[in-house]
Amino acid sequence: MAEIFFVAGLGYGDEGKGSVVDFLAELSGSETIVRYNGGPQAAHHVVRNGFTHCFSQFGSGTFANGSRTYLSEHMLVDPLALAIEEETLRQKGVVDGFDRLYIDGKCSVITPMQKIVGQMRELSARYGSCGMGVGEAVRDRQYLNGTSLSITDLQDVGTVQSKLDFLWRFKLDHAEQIADENPHHKGIQSGYERIKDASLVKRVLDFYQGFAEKINIISGFNLSGNVIFEGAQGVLLDVDYGFVPHVTKTKTKFDNAYDLISGCQRVRRIGVLRAYGTRHGAGPFVSDDMGLTKKIPDMHNGMHEWQGKFRIGWLDILVSRYALETIGGVDGIALTNLDRLQGVNPVRVCTAYEYTGNENIGGFFDYEIVNGRKIIHRIKVQDKIDARKQQELTTHLFNCKPIYIEFSGDENDYLSLLESELTAPIVIVSKGPESKDKSILRGI
Secondary structure: OOOOEEEOOEEEOOOOHHHHHHHHHHOOOOOOOEEEOOOOOOOOOEEEEEEEEEEOOOOOOOOHHEEEEOOOOOOOOOOHHHHHHHHHHHHHOOOOOOOOOEOOOOOOEEOOHHHHHHHHHHHHOOOOOOOHHHHHHHHHHHHHHHHEEEOOOHHHHHHHHHHHHHHHHHHHHHHHHHHHHOOOOHHHHHHHHHOOOOOOHHHHHHHHHHOOOOOEEEOOOOOOEEEEEOOOOOOHHOOOOOOOOOOOOOOOHHHHHHHHHHHOOOEEEEEEEEEOOOEOOOOOOOOOOOHHHHHHHOOOOOOOOEEEEEEEEEEHHHHHHHHHHHHHHOOOOEEHHHHOOOOOOOOEEEEEEEEOOOOOOEEEOEEEOOOOEEEEEEEOOOOOOHHHHHHHHHHOOEEEEEEEEEEEEOOOHHHHHHHHOOOOOOOEEEEEOHHHHHEEEEOO
């Protein structure tokens, strides 16, 4: 029977999903990596064969097993970014990248116009966008319906030209509004000048024509053999269940992956979690610790032009449980970056919050009153999607202080503690970026 793995991040992204997918691809001999959400904002670092590559739209198993990549209908695709990544992979020895790439024709296309306007919005009100145009393309797909651009459209020159002309005028209106509201912001005015360039549509059209001739555009996909479904971002950034407004604009749960398989197939769900907490840019991060950021600065993440600084803190049991509950549980956790905690003593784990506000929080948390203090033990998952309530939850989280336990035991004790607190088995431990740095603790 074919092996099918679902891989998702249990944090705010940057958990090490790419490295885990690379390892699983080698372990299972997977023939296909399916990208089931997100777009080119993914930054999945893989180190293999002496090369380091940040996988954006290609599957992170590309090096390990000569795997094919399938960009499912739930993806948003930036053709220009994809072509740049293909060329980068070619320089690293993957000479058949486009031959091994299959794109569902239903995928939405992210155009340069959407990328520019998305960046202008981020500059005007910092939400934590990656600046890749994903959120803007999602908004347009929902608002414009059939008028937005899909991968299938790239096969017809007339369709592409008419849609690009319309989209350019549509986004130019948005850009003008943002520019008028921020007359003295140099970055926003620069974006407006770029999108005003009337030659932009012709240049984009010419590129799309050549791109469409190089790629495999398909309708549906035969998921034969061993397959890994590679998720982007993390559950805590989910458009519906993340902490609004600091979320991505796509679904980060397993829902899209389940949508792509038949119900009778056996799936092994792997949740990826760092041995400590991280978050890029704005948004609630209760266990944030500037001291830890200085002790273990991240090798691949730093100050980002759009998302801001990369923040590091301690592992937070409450948001990790929230992610597990939101995603519907996992069959195992892949714990990454455990090596980065070597020499850090004591290690802290956030096991509760103290609520410092005065609001009624019963609808959002399980808590108790201890010596007049509200001590939170659980973040509740809402039964129904409600953006207003998620916004309230975000506000409450900004009023939470971490309560830690300090841990100075050995590694096995630490793993046992996390398994006990999260009530989920740790099946893979990663102590470095390469496949050889990973070990299986129990069957998966």
